[in-house]
Amino acid sequence: INIYRISNKLYLGYVENKMYEKTLDLFEQLPFSLHNVGYIIIFNACAQLLNDRAKQIGKKLLQQIPKYFHNDNVIITSALDMLMKFGDVENAENFFQMMKKKDVIAYNAMMKGYVENKMYEKTLDLFEQLPFSLHNVGYTIIFN
Template identity: 60%
Template sequence: MKFGDVENAERIFRSIKTKNIITYGAMIKGYVGNETFEKALDLFEKVDIELNDVTYTIVFNACAKLCNDRAMKIGKELLAKMPENYRNDNITSTSAIDMLMKFGDVESAE
């Protein structure tokens, strides 16, 4: 979706029969890159497989950009469920801190 062709990317994504976390992550990242943050969160809510550090980071970024009640709820719930090993990842942690700061939740960010 680097060229903004969201429609074709969605068509290809729908045609993939067996999706994995990389497929979902690429699509969510494409939505974020094209500033369609609501679509990114819509798709994230459909993911029913184990997340990886990249997916956590992408969703935290989407929540930070959207910065509304829905994004705050999803972001904070995701952070609460995030496994400890991802909390030690600098990129993922920085994305979570950025999200919390944009929500105005300095206490949690610290």
């Protein structure tokens, strides 16, 4: 039995049912570290809750994330989304700069975060730096 798969299923079940507090309760009760999908789910739960507890857990988790996950764009993009929702633009920018191979999803997450934080000029600046053509989601972010 893979304990990571079981815990991820439990986390995901809570998140899909919008039971974010229960997700964090379970996360704090389990005595082992997260695996890649677990980080994504917990960052998502923290981003949805947006309360002090979620911010504390999310930021603590970011400090503890193993270095080998720093190259995982999905995990880092989930962290970007969470940080932007917390209004922690500076840390989101630091994680974005740390990404070696930024993809369209990471750029979209940053631009969306800038818009959510009413930093429209930064959104346009980042849009102008895109090293590839954008698809519909990116254009929707820019035009809104």
